[in-house]
Amino acid sequence: MSIxxxxxxxxxxxxxxxxREYGEEKAELIPILHEVNREMGYxxxxxIVELSELMNIPSxxxxxxxxxxxMLSTEPHGRHVIQFCESAxxxxxxxxxxxxxxxxxxxxxxxxxxxxDKWTLLTTSCLGLCGVGPVMVIDNDIYGNVTPDQVPGIxxxxx
Amino acid sequence: xxxxxxxxxxxxxxxxxxKGAYKLIDALQDELVKQGLVDEVQVLETSxxxxxxxxxxxxxxxxxxxxxxxxTLDDVPYLVExxxxxxxxxxxxxxxxxxxxxxxxxxxxxxxxxxxxxxIGEIDPLNIEEYIARDGYxxxxxxxxxxxxxxxxxxxxxxxxxxxxxxGFPTGLKWRFIRxxxxxxxxxxxxxxxxxxxxxxxxxxxxxxxxxxxxxxIIAAYAAGSNKGYIYCRAEYPIAVRTMKTAIEQARNFGxxxxxxxxxxxxxxxxxxxxxxxxxxxxxxxxxxxxxxxxGEPRPRPPFPAQKGLWEEPSNINNVETxxxxxxxILNGADWFADLGYKKSTGTKTFSMAGDVINTGLIxxxxxxxxxxxxxxxxxxxxxxxxxxxxxxxxxxxxxxPEAFLDLPMDYEALAExxxxxxxGGLVVMDEDTCMVDIAxxxxxxxxxxxxxxxxxxxxxxxxxxxxxTGICEGKGKPEDIDTLRNLCDQINENSLCGxxxxxxxxxxxxxxxxxxxxxxxIYEKRCPAKVCKSLIRxxxxxxxxxxxxxxxxxxxxxxxTGERRQxxxxxxxxxxxxxxCEQICPYxxxxxx
Numbered sequence: 001m002s003i004x005x006x007x008x009x010x011x012x013x014x015x016x017x018x019x020r021e022y023g024e025e026k027a028e029l030i031p032i033l034h035e036v037n038r039e040m041g042y043x044x045x046x047x048i049v050e051l052s053e054l055m056n057i058p059s060x061x062x063x064x065x066x067x068x069x070x071m072l073s074t075e076p077h078g079r080h081v082i083q084f085c086e087s088a089x090x091x092x093x094x095x096x097x098x099x100x101x102x103x104x105x106x107x108x109x110x111x112x113x114x115x116x117d118k119w120t121l122l123t124t125s126c127l128g129l130c131g132v133g134p135v136m137v138i139d140n141d142i143y144g145n146v147t148p149d150q151v152p153g154i155x156x157x158x159x
Numbered sequence: 160x161x162x163x164x165x166x167x168x169x170x171x172x173x174x175x176x177x178k179g180a181y182k183l184i185d186a187l188q189d190e191l192v193k194q195g196l197v198d199e200v201q202v203l204e205t206s207x208x209x210x211x212x213x214x215x216x217x218x219x220x221x222x223x224x225x226x227x228x229x230x231t232l233d234d235v236p237y238l239v240e241x242x243x244x245x246x247x248x249x250x251x252x253x254x255x256x257x258x259x260x261x262x263x264x265x266x267x268x269x270x271x272x273x274x275x276x277x278x279i280g281e282i283d284p285l286n287i288e289e290y291i292a293r294d295g296y297x298x299x300x301x302x303x304x305x306x307x308x309x310x311x312x313x314x315x316x317x318x319x320x321x322x323x324x325x326x327g328f329p330t331g332l333k334w335r336f337i338r339x340x341x342x343x344x345x346x347x348x349x350x351x352x353x354x355x356x357x358x359x360x361x362x363x364x365x366x367x368x369x370x371x372x373x374x375x376x377i378i379a380a381y382a383a384g385s386n387k388g389y390i391y392c393r394a395e396y397p398i399a400v401r402t403m404k405t406a407i408e409q410a411r412n413f414g415x416x417x418x419x420x421x422x423x424x425x426x427x428x429x430x431x432x433x434x435x436x437x438x439x440x441x442x443x444x445x446x447x448x449x450x451x452x453x454x455g456e457p458r459p460r461p462p463f464p465a466q467k468g469l470w471e472e473p474s475n476i477n478n479v480e481t482x483x484x485x486x487x488x489i490l491n492g493a494d495w496f497a498d499l500g501y502k503k504s505t506g507t508k509t510f511s512m513a514g515d516v517i518n519t520g521l522i523x524x525x526x527x528x529x530x531x532x533x534x535x536x537x538x539x540x541x542x543x544x545x546x547x548x549x550x551x552x553x554x555x556x557x558x559x560x561p562e563a564f565l566d567l568p569m570d571y572e573a574l575a576e577x578x579x580x581x582x583x584g585g586l587v588v589m590d591e592d593t594c595m596v597d598i599a600x601x602x603x604x605x606x607x608x609x610x611x612x613x614x615x616x617x618x619x620x621x622x623x624x625x626x627x628x629t630g631i632c633e634g635k636g637k638p639e640d641i642d643t644l645r646n647l648c649d650q651i652n653e654n655s656l657c658g659x660x661x662x663x664x665x666x667x668x669x670x671x672x673x674x675x676x677x678x679x680x681x682i683y684e685k686r687c688p689a690k691v692c693k694s695l696i697r698x699x700x701x702x703x704x705x706x707x708x709x710x711x712x713x714x715x716x717x718x719x720x721t722g723e724r725r726q727x728x729x730x731x732x733x734x735x736x737x738x739x740x741c742e743q744i745c746p747y748x749x750x751x752x753x
Contacts, residue, residue, distance in 0.1 A: 029452035030435055034394070061453075068454040068611075070436030071394050087356030088555070088587050088601055089513030100738040104716040125438060125609070126356035127395050130513035130585075131263035131520045144262075148740060 014039055015050040024055050029065060033072050042073040070125065078113045080158045082106075083124035083137040090126075090133035094147065098134045101148035105155060118158075163201040165243060169218045172207035179232070180204075183216050186232050190239040200243055227252040263520045264363060268537045272499060274507050275360075275483045276523045279367035284402050287409040290370040296415055298489035302378050303423040308338065311382035315485065317493035319505030324350055324441075324478035325553060325582040326658075327504075327571040333475055336465035337383035340473035347380045347388035347427075348469065348476040350446060351403075354393060354438040355554030356605065357585035360509035360521050361479040365392065365399035368483070369406035373429065375482030377420065378489065380427045383475055388427060391446050393434040403431050438609035442657045443468075443476045445611065456613045457657035480509060480584075501527025504570035508581070514550075514588040515542050524569075531565040534588055545590040549673070553582025555602045556662025558669030559595065578669050580662065594691035595674040596681050600628035602666040610659065617660030620651035624667060633694040636682035644671060690752040693737040697753045702727050704749035711741035711750065 018035050022028040029051075036047050043066045052059040066072045084099055108114060108121040129135045132144030136154070143154055167187065171180045184202055191197045208217040208226065215229035225248055227238065234252065241249040261280055267273055282289035290296070302311055316331030337345055349372060353361035364372065376388050392400050407429050410416045418426045437455045439445045445455040447469045468474025484506060488496045497505045504526035510533060513519050517539035524533070530550060534540070541547050549559045558579030560567070567573050574581050589598065607621040624647050627640050648664035648671075655661045671678060680686045687695040700711070700720075705727040712720040712728055719735040722728030730741070730750075742750040 026452040027450060030449065031433065034433065034435060065452070065454055068437060069434075072435050087605065088551070088598070089357040089519075089585075091601060092514045092587060092589060092593065092598075093519075097739055097743070100736070101716070101740070104738070125354065125395065125436065125605075126358075128353060128359035128362040130357050130359055130511065133513065133519075148743075 011046050012050050019054045037072050042076045078117045078120040081120045083122050085135040086123035087126040089130040093133040095134035097148045098146050101151045165200040166221045167202045168205040170208040171204040175216050180216050186235045190235050196243050272507050272525050273523045274487050275480050284367050298486035299374050303421050308382045314493045318488045318496040323480035334383040337473050337475045342473040344472050345385035346469045346474040347385045349390040351392040351479050352434050352441040354441045355583040355585045357513040357587045358511045358583035360511050362396050364483050366402050369403050371483040375485035377427050378485050381425050386426050388429045390431045439611045439659050456611045499525040501570050510584045512538050512586050515590040516588040517542050526570045527568045529566050541590050548591050549589045551587040553580040554585045555605050556665050557582050558665045561673045594689035595670045595677045597691050599667045599670045606663040614656040616651045616654040621663050631681045632692040634685045698730050699751050700728050701749045704747050714744050
């Protein structure tokens, strides 16, 4: 997922602008949710309620869609989101050790956000970069052929 | 007509002209005249080569395809003398190899025949003219001007093209169903939701040769009688999405999409829809639900998408690779395609190799090649000279095949008979250090996570299997577990609503069949033969080999190792988390896994 949060955005205005741009048809729900996720970092209850009114879709349906898809989040994340590929090819190519190192370095388990809100550690499904596994994505940066000793250095790049 | 033995292509885009490209061309011509070579070497203009940041000009010399960089007028005499008179490459001007190496797709190996991968890396995907220059859209032209929709269907049927998504349904037949179906609007859908871990062929085609897919879809739409199409691309492929959107726009600007394509009267509109991270949306009915803005849950069939699909209208869904084959089938003829391959599997298939094999990456080979050839010839064999243990084919719903199956010819039927599937063409190669029970658990974890939850056999069944497998890996396995697992596998396979559920048990079933001894070791002896399952292994430092260098203790993330300098160190098993870092780091191989 790509996240480009703009500070101080009024969620209702964000949603209104998106519906104006994409249209009200139900088929546009997922593209709109993608954009909300990207601009606000996650899909809040407020966003769901606003969308429900504008698109005439029950909140429960929107909530069920938002929670079904892995790349849409209904929970806020830290400033930097780490997505580590947990799929078999990366796992087999040394991913297991890298994952261990990541968890140790950050003191986080899968799905957790650090207390200082700096990091959220997630796993992702296969990104199709198996040729250069193990693969890790931090925000929009992709890292391939990752080894455990590279982990501290990579993490140090982020404020 | 003059015959030149060499061609020099000089970059004359605006930046290069500014730097003096035309002066360079003149200087080259003068020097060639001076050396008496002007009838043998031709100087031509071309679009930009190389980095606009350099101060000099770049040029290419063919047929050798040598790229000279950063040239000034002063370099010309030496260059001409070295390269054209003496026949030597003028090394000093060669572009420094920061040469881009494609880790996923190398130059074609022997035994490869590239149809779908033909243009990747050779053309600029963001420039439709380069696709057209390689016979792009000629097939479409032929179809729209010389062939009827039924002719097109016939040709594709004759070629024997079968769905490359894995199911292997005859493509021409699918299109005929759409053609004959009743509906106000018929839809052509491209399944670009390549979710199989280990498969990335579709991704490369979408990123590297998007027009092959577009052209294939337009031809298919014409044959099937559809005017609207969607490419459903997973959101994990943002570059593919962007590239596809650009390609569609360029095609539209060229009149290849939209109304009255090439003046034929046939109209077709195409749009990209993005997924949102759900493996199950690779299943056709779930995919359509997702396009409609719903949860990606499959539904029972019949009715099949060809009768009632997207918004209840007749819909054709084909994989990226299936569409990408179509233009060349039309151009080269059905017979050409049918002659490649093996038995009922004609043409080629891309395979993505991942895991413990030396050459991971993509290949495209005619059906019939054996697993052994793929893994050991093309793949270069197992990394670090370890022994081959198993290969999983076709993605997480595929079976794990041991050494005995290495001489299996790859095609739809042979793999199905072996208890696996062709699927997406993903191949995960595993060496001797892989625990097959752990692998089965690993795949089940994936499938369980991706299960949409709609039908009980899959939702509950996969969870139960996962619980049992996890228990076995933790040393809590019971003798009856094996029968329970077999039972569950059959139940889930027979009663699930969609392909995900039906295929989910395959890794478990195949490992139970071919690696039963490993399960038994875990259950009866509480031992993991491959020394992988954490609860069943112990890291120990060998007294005779340890030199007390303290490297392991310093790197242990949980401080489980103690010892004085130059004294044998000791790992505390109660603290040790078995991450394996010490074993990898020890320069004396003094750490053993028991």
